[in-house]
Amino acid sequence: MTHDEAWRRLPDLLEDRDDAGLLAHVRACADCQRQLFLLGRVDRMLHERASAGRSTRKRSLVRALLGATAVAAAAAVLLVLFLPPQARTHRFMLRTASGRLVGEAKLAGSDARNISLSLTARSLPVRHGDVFVLWAGDERSSLQVGHFMVDRSGGCRVRFNLPDTHDWRRLWVTEPGRPTHVVART
Amino acid sequence: MTAHRSLGIPSAPPAAATDAALLRAIAAGSEEAFEELRGRYAGAVARVCRTVAGSDREDCEQEVFARIWRKAALFDPARGSPAAWLLTVARRTALNVQSSQRTPLPVERDEDAGLVEAVDVDGFWLDAALARLPERERTVIELAYYDDLSEGEIAKRLRVPLGSVKSWKRRGLNRLAGLLAEEPA
Numbered sequence: 200m201t202h203d204e205a206w207r208r209l210p211d212l213l214e215d216r217d218d219a220g221l222l223a224h225v226r227a228c229a230d231c232q233r234q235l236f237l238l239g240r241v242d243r244m245l246h247e248r249a250s251a252g253r254s255t256r257k258r259s260l261v262r263a264l265l266g267a268t269a270v271a272a273a274a275a276v277l278l279v280l281f282l283p284p285q286a287r288t289h290r291f292m293l294r295t296a297s298g299r300l301v302g303e304a305k306l307a308g309s310d311a312r313n314i315s316l317s318l319t320a321r322s323l324p325v326r327h328g329d330v331f332v333l334w335a336g337d338e339r340s341s342l343q344v345g346h347f348m349v350d351r352s353g354g355c356r357v358r359f360n361l362p363d364t365h366d367w368r369r370l371w372v373t374e375p376g377r378p379t380h381v382v383a384r385t
Numbered sequence: 386m387t388a389h390r391s392l393g394i395p396s397a398p399p400a401a402a403t404d405a406a407l408l409r410a411i412a413a414g415s416e417e418a419f420e421e422l423r424g425r426y427a428g429a430v431a432r433v434c435r436t437v438a439g440s441d442r443e444d445c446e447q448e449v450f451a452r453i454w455r456k457a458a459l460f461d462p463a464r465g466s467p468a469a470w471l472l473t474v475a476r477r478t479a480l481n482v483q484s485s486q487r488t489p490l491p492v493e494r495d496e497d498a499g500l501v502e503a504v505d506v507d508g509f510w511l512d513a514a515l516a517r518l519p520e521r522e523r524t525v526i527e528l529a530y531y532d533d534l535s536e537g538e539i540a541k542r543l544r545v546p547l548g549s550v551k552s553w554k555r556r557g558l559n560r561l562a563g564l565l566a567e568e569p570a
Binding site: 206207210211233234238242245246248 | 526558565
C-alpha cells in the first residue's frame with residue numbers, strides 16, 4: 200500500500216474497518232500515526248458535539264411534553280424514565296496512538312445509581328508492567344475508574360461500576376502513577 | 386499571486402491562513418483577514434449568541450465581530466488558542482448583551498481563559514472548521530455524526546453513489562485533522 204493510499208484511508212480506522220495492509224503501513228509511518236491521532240481527536244469532538252446536540256433536543260422534547268396536558272405530562276415522565284437507559288448503552292473501542300485495536304468497553308445501565316462497564320482488553324503493551332489504570336470522562340470532568348491487571352499477552356476481562364451521574368463518553372488507559380501517559384483511548 | 390504580507394504568510398491567500406495569522410493581520414488593520422475570520426466563525430458565534438443572548442442574537446453577533454476587530458491585538462498565542470480567545474470574546478459579549486444592566490465585562494483580562502471549558506472551545510473550533518470544508522464533505526460528515534446516518538443512508542438521502550459518500554467523508558475528516566494540526570498544542 201502506498202503512503203498516499205494509506206493516508207486517504209486513515210479515517211476508516213475510526214470505524215473498525217481494520218485492514219492489515221493499512222495497519223502495517225501506519226505502524227511504520229510517523230506521519231500517518233500523527234494524522235491518525237488528529238483524526239481521533241476530530242472524531243471525538245464530532246461525537247461530543249453530536250451528543251450535546253441530542254441532549255439539548257431531548258431536553259426540549261421533555262419540556263414540550265411537560266407543558267402539555269396531564270396525560271401528556273405522564274407520557275413525558277415515562278419517556279424520561281425509559282429513554283435514558285437505552286441511550287446509555289454504548290460500545291467503545293480502545294486503540295493505541297498508532298491505531299492498533301487493544302480493547303473494547305461496553306457501558307450499560309446497571310441500576311438507578313450505577314452504570315456497568317465491562318472491559319475486554321487484548322494485546323495491551325506489557326513492557327512497563329501488567330497493571331493499568333482505566334479512566335472515564337465526560338464533557339467537564341474525569342474519573343479514575345480503577346486499576347486492572349492483564350495477562351502476559353496483555354489481555355483481560357474486567358468489570359467496573361461507574362456512578363450514573365455523568366454522561367461518560369470517553370475512556371482511556373494509562374500506566375499506574377503516570378496519568379498523562381495514555382496507553383490507549385477511545 | 387498577490388503577496389499577503391499582512392497575514393504573516395507571504396503568498397498565502399487568507400483562506401489558507403491559520404486563525405492566529407488572521408488575528409495578527411486583523412490587528413494590523415487587514416479587512417481582508419477580518420472578512421475571512423468572520424466567514425469561518427460566523428456560525429460558531431451565532432450559536433453562542435443564540436444560546437446566551439436569545440432574542441438579542443443579531444446585536445450580539447455584530448458586537449462580537451466589532452470587538453474582535455478592535456481587540457485582535459490583545460490575542461496572545463502563548464495564553465491559548467485563537468478559538469479559545471474568540472469564544473471568550475463571544476461569551477463575554479453575549480453575557481453583556483443579555484443583561485445590559487450588568488457592568489460590562491472587559492474581554493482582555495487575564496482571567497478570561499477561565500470563562501471557557503476545553504470542550505466548549507473544541508465545539509466552537511469545530512463549527513468554524515466545518516464551515517471551511519467543501520459543502521458536500523461538510524454535509525456528509527454532519528449527516529454521519531449529527532444525524533447518526535450510515536453511509537448507505539446518506540447515499541440514499543443525497544441520491545449519490547455510496548463510493549462518493551465514503552470518499553467525501555474520508556476527505557472531509559482528513560481535512561479537519563489537517564486544520565486541527567494548525568492549532569497550537
